[in-house]
Amino acid sequence: MPELTWIGKEKVITHHQDVPYRVLEHKYGFSVEGGESEKETKSGNKIIHGDNLEALKALLPEYEGKIKCIYIDPPYNTGNEKWVYNDNVNHPKIKKWLNEVVGTEGEDLTRHDKWLCMMYPRLKLLHKLLSEDGAIFISIDDNEQANLKLICDEIFGKQNFRNNIIIKRGTKSVQAQFENIDKLGIACEFIVCYSKNNNYRLPHFYFQLDEIRKGTWNNHWRGTDRPTMRYEIFGITPQKGQWRWGKDRSIKAIENYKLCVDNLNDSNKEVNQDNIDLWYCENAINNNIEIDLLRLSKNNKPEHYIAPTNQKYGNNLWDDLLVNGTSEYNKYSDITFDNPKNPKIIERIVSWIADKDSIILDSFAGSGTTGHAVLNLNKLDGGNRKFILVEMEDYAQDITAERVKRVINGYGEGNKKVEGTGGEFDYYELGERLFLEDNNLNEEVGQEKIREYIYYTETKEFLNRERTKKDWYLLDNYLNTGYYFYYEKDKLTVLSIDNLNIVTQKAEQYVIYADICLLDKEFMLKNNIIFKKIPRDIKHF
Ligand SMILES: C[S@@+](CC[C@H](N)C(=O)[O-])C[C@H]1O[C@@H](n2cnc3c(N)ncnc32)[C@H](O)[C@@H]1O
Incomplete structure (x- = not known):
């Protein structure tokens, strides 16, 4: 397997083991009823202010192998955002980088090395935290996508790579101003997805359709050769290939269709697609059951029914969502944050991958979009998903936690008012390290x-x-x-x-x-x- 090397790699490969274990110091709990109080809510929802390298280490005892879904949106290393290499790796070559703002391409020849050194130990800890049936999603763009893919292959295993999801981003075309161009405008970025275990199967993934798609009919015969699935229906026994379903299911589906036609005839309704769909909605969808229907087509071929739906199977092209599509919150909030992610993206990931009681972790939390997305989903379906957010900057309190509080309580005014989701969380700072350098207890x-x-x-x-x-x-x-x-x-x-x-x-x-x-x-x-x-x-x- 190809392996990426860079300056400092050998110094950071095991760095996650040297990171001191710090205790989490509870600062306050927050709930709709009690507001902010000293008492720990113990809700499982956590916002942690501190460097995620140490915060992830602090989470290990309780959460190792328990996180079902991780979403992170690290600095992209674009040269425009100011991120600082601040990992105290004990080596002179890397110590030189400490607390230095990472420069732009051409100006800083080690900028990709620094980024990889920063990401590697964090991904190692995230890998430990991820559950065997969990998946991690990492937002990234062209600047580091290829490098990220290679280190994830190393840390999560190439066999656990699932998808490179493509998301649309707003772009301005400046081509008209120039005679020729150096490259095409960038209209997309990526979400790289890995699982922990390659035996884990992802749940089906659907896109919601804007309109309900009418019921349709599919050929009941297919080419795969299974002699046991060749039996007689409508007087036809295939000589090769097979019927789609086992005999009992097909016979029952034929009876169901007869019943449907009888019902429509009894109520003087024409047997057409719209009325079949209505019959199906009344009898199956309203009763939350599935009913198979099987009939002979106009060409005398058995065909089975595909019910009306507002979903279709999805793929890795998510061009229906804008990366930075502004949420209601960002539109109306007086608190600004550069480039928050579109909560719909995170809602889509979480509702696809996580169960209603899963733990969702975002260790580059920024304005707290992941917390917002989890609270929205819980409100929508009564779920009890938990979020853990980590943010290093001082705005962890005034931007990250403040957003989560407003989402819980409700925000906006008049006809722009958004009802609160309810919920609670605890806010922590990283406390003292548990072991001193000499390994004695602190x-x-x-x-x-x-x-x-x-x-x-x-x-x-x-x-x-x-x-x-x-x-x-x-x-x-x-x-x-x-x-x-x-x-x-x-x-x-x-x-x-x-x-x-x-x-x-x-x-x-x-x-x-x-x-x-x-x-x-x-x-x-x-x-x-x-x-x-x-x-x-x-x-x-
Ligand atoms: C691109 S922003 C994330 C934006 C977020 N997805 C949102 O929608 O608001 C990256 C965030 O990661 C934070 N960050 C960077 N390095 C970090 C570290 N070592 N520990 C914790 N947070 C870090 C930055 O301060 C920044 O807020």
Whole structure:
């Protein structure tokens, strides 16, 4: 498989592993009823202010392999947007780039290298977060599309490439001003789609039609050769090929058509396409069932019915949507954001790929279009999809979160008023790192956060037990195992016979974290005690 190389590649391939794990610090919760409050809504909807490299790492313990749909819209590296390389990769060649604004083509010979170094570790973390039956969609244009495709082939696997979706973008033609041109105007950009697993099959994808398409009839015979599907209907038995359906289904469909004709005759209606469609709508669509119909065509060939529909199977040309098609929100909002994406694109992706209770992640959130799209869909079909948005810039609060609040509450005035979607979310900042450079626990994080982390790494459950004096070192009991974190700031903790009284509740098995263990192996085996050394045995994500 061809592989892309660039300056700094070998330094960033494993960089995602070196990124420090930081805790998420809850700043406020927001809901329609309560507005902004200190209380965590625990709704699962999250807006995180911070660099997505660290935010994605912070999400790993809880969300690894759980995100069904990822949509990202990273900087395109056009030379027009100002993005800054800010990953602290520990190498002099790359450190030189730190906090530098990336220049334009010709002016900055490493601009593509920087972009690839920035994207690679983030895509690695996104790959870890994606579920086995999930898909990632990445907006991009000509500037980096080819490079992006090659690194995604490497990270997600070439076999998991699904589509390069083409989206229309507004373009001005300036050809008339010049005698000749250097290239054609750009009227499209792309959304690159990968899955995590090539066994995963995508759901059917439909375009909505503007008008309902009338019912039609299809030839019931097809050329694929299956002798078991050659049986007699209407006195015809094919000599080769096959009927489309099994015998029972075809016979039932013939009866259904007879019933349809009888019903129309009984009510003195002509047996034409419009009346057949009406009969179908009344009997099938209104009752939410499918009814097969099969008849003999005017040319004496069996044909089956294709019901009226307002959908058609879609493909990768999405030229019915404009990339930056402005939503009502952007039209009427006093808050401006350059080039927000058209929420209809994200609604289309999410409603296609995600289930009604899936988690949707956007780690380059910008003005929060993905949150808006998820809330819209939930309102439309009563779903309970969750969004996680990450935005690095300070406008995470005043633009990203503000938009989500307005969408939840409703916005606009008079005849331009848009009703709120309802919903809630929690807003977080990236907090202290959990481990110091020397791998020791960072006391600044606070014991509660450390205890929560340890318990989660052990059980994948949240620690809900209130700490009590009596059970001071107990995290909690889970599945007959007692989890203990015997830890004191500035003091060595020793697990020995003399201080086994730290174990305060009876369980079948005990997992005990401490600095040192003096218990002998036989005793531990007999009493089902597993010792874990702090910090050596604390799991890192
Ligand atoms: C093209 S905009 C996304 C626009 C968004 N799709 C919308 O509709 O509003 C890219 C966003 O990613 C943010 N961003 C860039 N690098 C980031 C990083 N390392 N961590 C988090 N956000 C980042 C930028 O600040 C910018 O807001």
